Amino acid sequence: MGRPAFPHIPWHGPDSGACSPRVLGINPWITDFAAFNVWSRPAGLLACLDMLRRSGATVALLDCLDPTWETRPDLGLKWPAPGKYGTGHYPKEEIEPPAPLAFMDRRYSRYGLPREQVKEALAALDPIPDAVLVTTIMTYWYPGALDVLDICAELWPDVPRFLGGTYATLCGEHAARHADAHLQQGPLEAPANWAAFWQLIDFDAPQPPANAGLSLALDLYADPVxxxxxxxxxxxxxxxxxxxxxxxxxxxxxxxxxxxxxxxxxxxxxxxxxxxxxxxxxxxxxxxxxxxxxxxxxxxxxxxxxxxxxxxxxxxxxxxxxxxxxxxxxxxxxxxxxxxxxxxxxxxxxxxxxxxxxxxxxxxxxxxxxxxxxxxxxxxxxxxxxxxxxxxxxxxxxxxxxxxxxxxxxxxxxxxxxxxxxxxxxxxxxxxxxxxxxxxxxxxxxxxxxxxxxxxxxxxxx
Missing domain, CATH: 3.20.20.70 (Aldolase class I)
Known part of the structure; x- marks a missing residue:
């Protein structure tokens, strides 16, 4: 299975209907002074998408740190060739560092897919999601998560947005002040989190599937190295x-x-x-x-x-x-x-x-x-x-x-x-x-x- 043509983000799962919510998972960009891909995957997000799909949902994934679409140099989608054993560099765009880091004498960049292509791909998503899950891998990478949440809010203001991962769980007070999203703190399969998620998207909560949290939706990546x-x-x-x-x-x-x-x-x-x-x-x-x-x-x-x-x-x-x-x-x-x-x-x-x-x-x-x-x-x-x-x-x-x-x-x-x-x-x-x-x-x-x-x-x- 090769990579789809830009800007396609495919849905995976049963046909959508009244009893089948569509859940989009997003792994946002890295914003940092340096970043290198050492077999990076958002394991927590992939566990969430897997358990939701096995509970009847239709899911999709946009990983801003993966060469999601086929190479299109004319669109700025050329990804550096993989290095040893699949590791390698990310494409990057230098950006202004946030104010608390302005004192550093180092270049600050957004790593991953170009921002405008991400926004265009999300705008082309059809049908639109019933819920959006955004993860955070490091606490200090939260600017990328807030940015992609803002894009989703602009595109689909009535769609519930959830922010999970390290930043949401460990920096909850900060995230509550800055993120336009429901906070998903801790594992989704935890009983209280599981019930709250389905209630917030207005669907009846099924029982979590077996092996929840350890089974990952790895097939959502097209042509992985x-x-x-x-x-x-x-x-x-x-x-x-x-x-x-x-x-x-x-x-x-x-x-x-x-x-x-x-x-x-x-x-x-x-x-x-x-x-x-x-x-x-x-x-x-x-x-x-x-x-x-x-x-x-x-x-x-x-x-x-x-x-x-x-x-x-x-x-x-x-x-x-x-x-x-x-x-x-x-x-x-x-x-x-x-x-x-x-x-x-x-x-x-x-x-x-x-x-x-x-x-x-x-x-x-x-x-x-x-x-x-x-x-x-x-x-x-x-x-x-x-x-x-x-x-x-x-x-x-x-x-x-x-x-x-x-x-x-x-x-x-x-x-x-x-x-x-x-x-x-x-x-x-x-x-x-x-x-x-x-x-x-x-x-x-x-x-x-x-x-x-x-x-x-x-x-x-x-």
Whole structure:
């Protein structure tokens, strides 16, 4: 299935009628100083559209971060060619930074589909929706969500609009003041949210379908070059810098049959690159992960698996590493945080566990280029010399260090500490939660320091 011609947005599901609402989901643009596509998909929105369709609704998707239509250079729709394993750049348009970020000496851009084409495509949507769901992936990307909500309000003033995702859930007071929409805070399948949604669009609420929240409407993407795997939602751990529990309080795991059906369906459409979106991929692997990985080499030969969300190193036993390698894992990301093992903010990891996990990966046959290690940078009160030590430590193993720039997230245990350490109004203005400004680093973002860290990551000048 190729991409449709501009400006077509297709509906999927039963024929619309009195008992079948039409629900349009929109993943808005990124507005930021930098953005790169690392197998990005709006998993929460796709879960919502899936459960609504399986409850009788007709659904459509407009993802402003996907090359939705066939390439039309004359319309400004040319999308950069995909890079390694389907990752790559977004098209972008430089825009004025919002007032709270005007102090930054960096270019600010809107990333994704051109705004006027999005507006034209929405205006051409026929029939019009009975409800619009807009998601937000990062709190500080809310300008794109507010913009697309305004477009929908202009086109269809009487159609209920819903704003969900990270910004709506974690910055509810700010969103209530600025968004012309009903706030969808937390999972749609939660009983109160489910009942309220159907009531607001004036339809009787059916029972939520089985596997709600874990089944995704991935088929709404035409001609995808990558896809995602979601075997669980939530996280059993409570890292101080993370708001996973505020976003999804439980830790739910799916079934191997459901996960395999999703992978096989996407594989049959030509997809070969799959990214795991699980926050705790290696927890209780017998539940779904091992049956799936054991089946993949025969059922989906040539598949390539990626773990952009860091795996927990302490779970990387020789058996785990061998099974991951045999199943087709090619992109390994690990969460080290720091080599100050006595003062950690995440799941407890000892030096012995780190060294054993690293050794087990190499013994299983992973190349050094396959393995990237996230090191937290910019925590409130952090001694950055410890970050330098961690970078050199990772490089001594031959792995590639990556700075995971700290984002102050409302709802995380560390957020109050971040508010006290930062000169910016983190609690009042989500734009100031942007990790690009180094919100908790004394002095904030600095080009000279950014260059120094880049060279250090590359091992230049040591």
């Amino acid at each position: 990558y896809s995602l795997v979601l075997g669980s939602r939530g996280c059993p751990f409570s890292c101080e810098y993370c708001a996973s529990h505020a976003l999804y309080p439980r830790f739910d795991q799916g079934t191997p049959n459901a996960v395999m059906e999703t992978i096989q369906s996407e594989y049959e459409r030509g997809v070969r690159d799959f990214a795991f979106y699980d926050d705790a991929l290696l927890v209780n692997p017998d539940r779904w992960l091992w049956p799936v990985l054991d089946a993949l080499p025969e059922t989906c030969p040539g598949i390539r698996l990626h773990t952009p969300n860091a795996m927990h190193v302490r779970h990387l036993t020789p058996e785990v590493c061998t099974r991951l390698k045999a199943a087709g894992l090619v992109t390994v990301r690990l969460g080290l945080e720091t080599t100050d093992f006595d003062h950690r903010h995440d799941v407890k990891l000892t030096r012995d566990q780190w060294e054993a996990g690293a050794r087990n990966l190499l013994d299983a046959g992973f190349d050094l280029d396959d393995v990237g290690v996230y090191i937290l940078f910019g925590l409130p009160g952090q001694d950055l010399s410890n970050v330098e030590q961690a970078v050199r430590h990772v490089r001594s193993y031959g792995f590639r260090p990556h700075l995971a720039h700290y984002t102050p997230i409302p709802g995380s245990p560390m957020f109050e500490t971040a508010c006290q350490a930062s000169p910016y109004p983190l609690a009042d203005e989500p734009l100031c939660q942007n990790n690009s400004i180094w919100p908790c680093v004394p002095g904030g973002f600095n080009w000279d320091e950014a260059k120094r860290w880049k060279l250090l990551l590359q091992g230049i000048g040591e």
